[in-house]
Amino acid sequence: MTRKEKAEFIMEELDKIYPTTPVPLDHKDPYTLLIAVLLSAQCTDIRVNQITPYLFAKADNPYDMVKLSVEEIREIIKPCGLSPRKSKAIHRLSEILIEKHDGIVPDNYEDLEFLPGVGHKTAAVVMSQAFGVPAFPVDTHIHRLLYRWGISNGKNVEQTEKDAKKVFPKEKWNKLHLQIIFYGRSHSPARSPKLSVDYITEAIGTKKVLKEFKP
Structure with a gap:
């Protein structure tokens, strides 16, 4: 062939x-998808879907997420692995979304890949599954x-x-x-x-x- x-x-x-x-990671909007994809690095989608309900019950938007400490986020997401790095990234990217994007997840690669913990693959998943952009x-x-x-x-x-x-x-x-x-x-x-x-x-x-x- x-x-x-x-x-x-x-x-x-x-x-x-x-x-x-169906999108394998449970989410309700671009922000929760972004966080779920970030958490999925070296972690199964099943495990992520078990953890995110607890995290999103406390903070499902950047404004509520920055009210949590890095330590609080880390404790919740610990079962996903790499929690020290991921918790810092989640907190800081939420701050950046508020500071630079009025709390809204950007719909372009440049701004997405600027966010802590967001590489090209994560950005591509968000572009594809949240915004319908071919990726x-x-x-x-x-x-x-x-x-x-x-x-x-x-x-x-x-x-x-x-x-x-x-x-x-x-x-x-x-x-x-x-x-x-x-x-x-x-x-x-x-x-x-x-x-x-x-x-x-x-x-x-x-x-x-x-x-x-x-x-």
């Missing part, structure tokens, strides 16, 4: 398995599978994002990146993929396994 043929096959199969793609956030599942499927060379997440955007139609990006994540979790684990379950890999004929990578 050519890369274009692989891309078409992948999209067709994923549409069959995942015709709808292709690359997590470990997407990075691994697009290499395994021969869509990208697996050099780094930046290259994987570029390769994905070249081969997949722009109007598909927001849905497709979630479909690939869902597929990776349920059908194609990082170690010892079972081709009887991972039939996209089997059909494409690519059996490369990328060394574990943390974007």
